[in-house]
Amino acid sequence: QVQLVESGGGLVQAGGSLRLSCAASGLTYSTYAMGWFRQAPGKEREFVGAIPWSADSTYVADSVKDRFTISRDNGKNTVSLQMNDLKPDDTAVYYCALDRRYGAVLVGTADYWGQGTQVTVSS
Numbered sequence: 001q002v003q004l005v006e007s008g009g010g011l012v013q014a015g016g017s018l019r020l021s022c023a024a025s026g027l028t029y030s031t032y033a034m035g036w037f038r039q040a041p042g043k044e045r046e047f048v049g050a051i052p053w054s055a056d057s058t059y060v061a062d063s064v065k066d067r068f069t070i071s072r073d074n075g076k077n078t079v080s081l082q083m084n085d086l087k088p089d090d091t092a093v094y095y096c097a098l099d100r101r102y103g104a105v106l107v108g109t110a111d112y113w114g115q116g117t118q119v120t121v122s123s
Contacts, residue, residue: 002026002112004096009117012086016121020081022096022114027077033102034072034079035110038092038119045108048094051079052102059106064090086121093118 008020022034035050049060049070058070069082079096094117099110 002028002098004098004112004114006094006096006114006117009094009119011120011122014087014121014123016086017082017084018086018119020083020094020096020117020119022079024077024079024098024112029100032098032100033105033110035097035105036070036079036081037095037097037108038090039095039116040089040092043092045095046092047106047108049081050097050102050105083119086119088121088123091119091121 003025004022006022008018012018031053033052036048037045038048039045047061051058051070051072055072060068067085072079096114097105097110098112099105104110
């Protein structure tokens with residue numbers, strides 16, 4: 001079965017950077033899209049970014065597009081989220097998502113989700 005394991009979360013001061021990674025295993029198909037979502041306490045899950053198999057384009061939420069970059073390594077079945085100039089409002093649990101359909105990742109209905117990694121930004 002497909003498993004997604006996130007890593008790279010932690011505590012960082014405002015203005016700092018973190019790089020999240022998500023490794024996929026148990027895949028049964030050869031092409032798939034991946035993405036990142038986040039959920040802060042008391043708030044709904046929020047789309048952060050997505051990248052198709054081809055990686056010829058990415059889509060990042062307007063709220064973070066000037067600071068966050070999504071990338072992938074198909075040879076390693078991984079997706080990464082580089083987060084720069086972090087702000088306290090970025091504090092959340094970050095989740096990795098995977099689906100054969102790019103559209104499903106974009107709208108948050110992906111078939112597979114990781115367990116999440118905590119990112120805490122102190123002011």
